[in-house]
Each structure stands twice: as structure tokens, then as C-alpha cells.
Amino acid sequence: MDLKITVLGSGTSSGVPTIGCTCEVCRSTDPRDTRLRPSILIRHPDHNIVIDTTPDFRAQVLRAGIRRLDAIVYTHGHADHILGLDDVRPFNYHQGGRIPIYASRATFAIIERVFAYVFDNRERKTHVPQLDVNLIEDAPFDVLGLRFEPIPLTHGKDTIFGFRFGNVAYLTDHSEIPESSLDRLKGLDVLFLDALRRRPHPTHSTVEASIEIARRVQPARTYFTHMCHDLGHAATEASLPPGIFLAYDGLEIDVAS
Numbered sequence: 001m002d003l004k005i006t007v008l009g010s011g012t013s014s015g016v017p018t019i020g021c022t023c024e025v026c027r028s029t030d031p032r033d034t035r036l037r038p039s040i041l042i043r044h045p046d047h048n049i050v051i052d053t054t055p056d057f058r059a060q061v062l063r064a065g066i067r068r069l070d071a072i073v074y075t076h077g078h079a080d081h082i083l084g085l086d087d088v089r090p091f092n093y094h095q096g097g098r099i100p101i102y103a104s105r106a107t108f109a110i111i112e113r114v115f116a117y118v119f120d121n122r123e124r125k126t127h128v129p130q131l132d133v134n135l136i137e138d139a140p141f142d143v144l145g146l147r148f149e150p151i152p153l154t155h156g157k158d159t160i161f162g163f164r165f166g167n168v169a170y171l172t173d174h175s176e177i178p179e180s181s182l183d184r185l186k187g188l189d190v191l192f193l194d195a196l197r198r199r200p201h202p203t204h205s206t207v208e209a210s211i212e213i214a215r216r217v218q219p220a221r222t223y224f225t226h227m228c229h230d231l232g233h234a235a236t237e238a239s240l241p242p243g244i245f246l247a248y249d250g251l252e253i254d255v256a257s
């Protein structure tokens with residue numbers, strides 16, 4: 001089944017440009033240097049599935065022209081991956097029905113705390129997101145006919161999920177990828193990897209480390225994401241080995257299977 005992926009955001013938690021910064025990348029006129037918070041849309045043929053709802057979710061949905069949302073899959077509960085959840089309400093009104101979300105127990109515990117008003121079942125005269133919660137574990141699950149395989153990732157002191165679906169893997173927010181997870185990444189057409197910057201960071205991968213991961217996994221194409229303002233698009237991409245690219249907001253990738 002063919003998939004179309006749209007990169008909704010390729011930036012790190014603070015986005016690029018970064019508030020208050022006047023560095024060369026934050027002042028760049030190259031549209032690929034404007035990065036909203038990290039998320040992708042998967043169109044599978046008639047269904048729209050997003051991975052994560054960032055603080056930029058509303059702007060991302062409008063920019064990408066997404067008129068219907070069929071499911072949300074969460075990687076983890078950090079603010080840059082969940083804070084746009086309230087903006088699913090217009091999808092509830094327009095398309096009717098609840099929207100299924102998929103999250104690990106630990107991730108859902110954060111979502112439930114941050115968005116307590118969504119889950120308190122109180123009678124109210126205003127609308128809150130209407131969601132069906134599906135708790136996931138480290139086992140494959142089906143989202144509207146598309147099989148997702150969680151890929152455990154080390155993100156600082158936490159273990160979070162990346163996902164493989166078809167011959168695509170979306171791995172954002174990793175400081176390390178366990179060997180047992182690398183074993184699940186054979187035969188990929190497209191691999192997304194975290195590449196925050198060149199300097200080491202306690203919870204994120206670097207350009208060098210992710211080049212090494214791509215070299216080991218050997219996908220047909222690798223795209224780096226979750227990038228900060230240290231990495232100007234054109235200059236950084238020109239320095240990468242063949243087959244490795246920087247993702248950018250609005251990038252569309254067709255994947256045949």
C-alpha cells in the first residue's frame with residue numbers, strides 16, 4: 001500500500017527561528033531554515049494519521065491543508081510533541097466522531113495530566129477534544145489498516161517509542177538506539193533520525209552519530225529531523241554522505257510498498 005509522508009515540522013523543541021536569536025540560521029531567508037516543532041503526516045491512501053501534536057499543530061494543519069484527521073500516534077509526552085492536542089476540536093466538529101489516539105501508558109499519563117479537562121468526563125457547555133484512547137506497548141498495532149511497530153529509543157533517561165510503518169521508520173528524540181531496535185530496521189526505504197546539532201547533547205543525537213546509525217541501518221534514504229538553529233539547511237546538507245538529507249517543513253515523500 002502506498003504512503004505519502006509530509007513533514008509538518010523538522011525543528012527542535014524551541015523551533016527555528018528561535019525566539020530572541022539573531023544567528024545566521026534564525027535570520028535565513030531559505031524557507032528550509034524555518035522549522036516548526038517535530039511531526040509528520042502519513043496519508044495512507046484515504047486516512048490521515050499524524051505522529052505527535054506539537055505546539056505548532058494548528059499552523060501545521062492549515063499550512064499542509066489537512067481537512068480530516070483520522071488518528072494520532074504519540075512518540076512520548078514531552079511538550080514539543082503533545083501541546084497542540086486541544087486544536088483537534090475542529091476536526092471533531094467537522095467530521096463528527098471521536099479521534100483515536102495511540103500512546104504508551106507513560107505517555108498517556110502525561111497527556112492526561114496536562115490535558116486533565118479533556119479526560120475528566122465533566123458535563124460542560126463548551127467543547128473539549130473527543131478522543132478514543134488506545135494504550136500501546138512494545139508490540140505491533142494496527143491504525144486504520146496500517147501496521148505500526150514501536151521501536152524503543154533511549155531519550156536521555158527515558159525510553160520512548162519511534163515507529164516503523166511499512167518500509168518507513170520515524171525515529172525522533174533519541175540519544176541512543178538500542179541494538180535490539182536497530183535489528184528491527186532492516187530493509188527500510190525511508191529512515192527519519194534525530195540530528196539536533198553537531199555538539200553532543202544529553203538527550204538527542206548529533207549529525208555525526210546519526211550518520212553512523214544510517215551507515216549501519218542502510219536504508220535507501222535517510223532524513224534528519226528535530227534540528228536546532230546550529231544547522232543551516234544548505235551548508236549542512238552539502239556536507240552529508242550520499243543518501244542522507246535534511247528534512248524540511250513541507251517536504252513530501254512518496255513511499256511505494
Ligand SMILES: [Zn+2]
Pocket residue numbers: 012013038078080081173226
Ligand atoms: Zn522533541
Ligand SMILES: [Zn+2]
Pocket residue numbers: 017018021022023024025026027229
Ligand atoms: Zn539562532
Ligand SMILES: [Zn+2]
Pocket residue numbers: 076078155173
Ligand atoms: Zn523529547
